[in-house]
Amino acid sequence: MAVLATASELAYVFLILLTVVATGLSCAAILSQAVRTSPTQSWTDNFNAVMIGASYLIVLVTSFIFCVKRRIAVRQKLQRISKTYRTIGRDDLPNSVHRHVLQEYIRSCLISFESQPKNVHRDGWGRPGSKYSGISFRRTLLDTIPRIDELAHLVIPLHPKLKPHARMLHHFRFLTPLLPRDEDGISPLHYYDSAIQLARHSAQQLTEDEFEIGMNAARQIEKSLNDCRLEMLESESSTQLDHPSGSK
Numbered sequence: 707m708a709v710l711a712t713a714s715e716l717a718y719v720f721l722i723l724l725t726v727v728a729t730g731l732s733c734a735a736i737l738s739q740a741v742r743t744s745p746t747q748s749w750t751d752n753f754n755a756v757m758i759g760a761s762y763l764i765v766l767v768t769s770f771i772f773c774v775k776r777r778i779a780v781r782q783k784l785q786r787i788s789k790t791y792r793t794i795g796r797d798d799l800p801n802s803v804h805r806h807v808l809q810e811y812i813r814s815c816l817i818s819f820e821s822q823p824k825n826v827h828r829d830g831w832g833r834p835g836s837k838y839s840g841i842s843f844r845r846t847l848l849d850t851i852p853r854i855d856e857l858a859h860l861v862i863p864l865h866p867k868l869k870p871h872a873r874m875l876h877h878f879r880f881l882t883p884l885l886p887r888d889e890d891g892i893s894p895l896h897y898y899d900s901a902i903q904l905a906r907h908s909a910q911q912l913t914e915d916e917f918e919i920g921m922n923a924a925r926q927i928e929k930s931l932n933d934c935r936l937e938m939l940e941s942e943s944s945t946q947l948d949h950p951s952g953s954k
Contacts (some may be wrong), residue, residue, distance in 0.1 A: 733762045830911025843917035844905045845860075848922040852901065854878070857931040861938070871906065874899035885930050894930075899924035 709723050740754040741747060749755060800931025851868070855877075858865045862880055869877070878895055885893040905912055912920075914951025 710770060716932075729762070733758070738788045760829050803835070832914070836912065838917070843912040843914070845899060845906045847912065847917060850921070854927055854931070857928060857935070861931050861934045881927070881931070884934055885927060894926035895924040898927060 736758050737755055740758055741749060742751060744754065745750045746752070799807070827833050830843050832841040832843070851874075855865075855868045858878060860879060861884070865880060866877065875895060881897060882893060885895055887893050897919055901912075901916060901923065904916055905920070
C-alpha cells in the first residue's frame with residue numbers, strides 16, 4: 707500500500723509538471739508567433755501579444771483560485787467530521803434519511819434470514835433439530851485436547867507439555883494405567899486417538915457416529931482423571947488429619 711501511495715503521488719507531481727511545461731511552451735510559441743507576424747516585428751505596440759499574455763494570465767489566476775477554493779472546501783468538510791467515535795442517532799439525520807436507512811436495514815435482515823438454508827445438513831455439522839444442532843464436529847472434538855491435557859497435569863504434575871499435532875496415544879501414554887478397558891482390552895485413549903487423527907488429517911468431515919465415539923472417549927478420560935484427582939485430594943486430607951501440624 708505504501709508503494710502504491712508513493713507511486714500515485716509521483717504520478718500526480720509528474721502530470722502537474724508536464725502540464726505546466728506544456729502550457730509554458732505553448733504560451734512562448736504563440737507569443738513568438740505574435741511578434742513575428744506583427745508589422746514592427748517587436749513587442750512595441752503589439753496588441754496581439756498583450757491579449758495572448760493576458761489570456762494565459764487569466765487562465766493561470768482562475769486555475770489557482772479554483773484549486774485554493776477546492777482545498778479550503780475539502781478541509782472545512784473534513785474538520786466538521788467528529789474526531790471521536792460516537793453513535794449516530796435519529797436526531798443526527800433527516801427523517802427521510804432515517805426512514806430510508808431503517809427500511810434498508812429491515813430489508814437486509816429479511817434477505818439474510820430468507821437466504822439461510824432450511825433443514826439442510828452440512829457434512830461435519832450437527833443436523834438441524836438434533837442435540838448436535840449448530841455444533842462443528844471437528845472443532846468441538848479438537849477443543850477437548852487442551853481440557854484433557856490440563857486435567858492430566860493436575861493428576862501428573864510431570865506430565866509432558868502438549869506439542870502441536872502430537873499423537874494422543876503418545877502424549878497421554880502415562881494415563882494408560884489410570885483408564886478402564888473394554889471387553890476387548892482397548893482403553894478409551896485408543897478410541898480418542900483414532901477420532902483425533904480423523905479430525906486432524908482426514909479429507910472428509912467427521913460423521914455423527916465418529917464424533918460420538920470421540921466425545922464418549924473424551925468424557926471417559928476426563929471422568930477417570932477427575933476421579934483420580936478426587937482420590938488424591940481425599941488422600942491428602944486424610945494424611946493431614948492423621949498427622950496434624952505440630953504433632954511429634
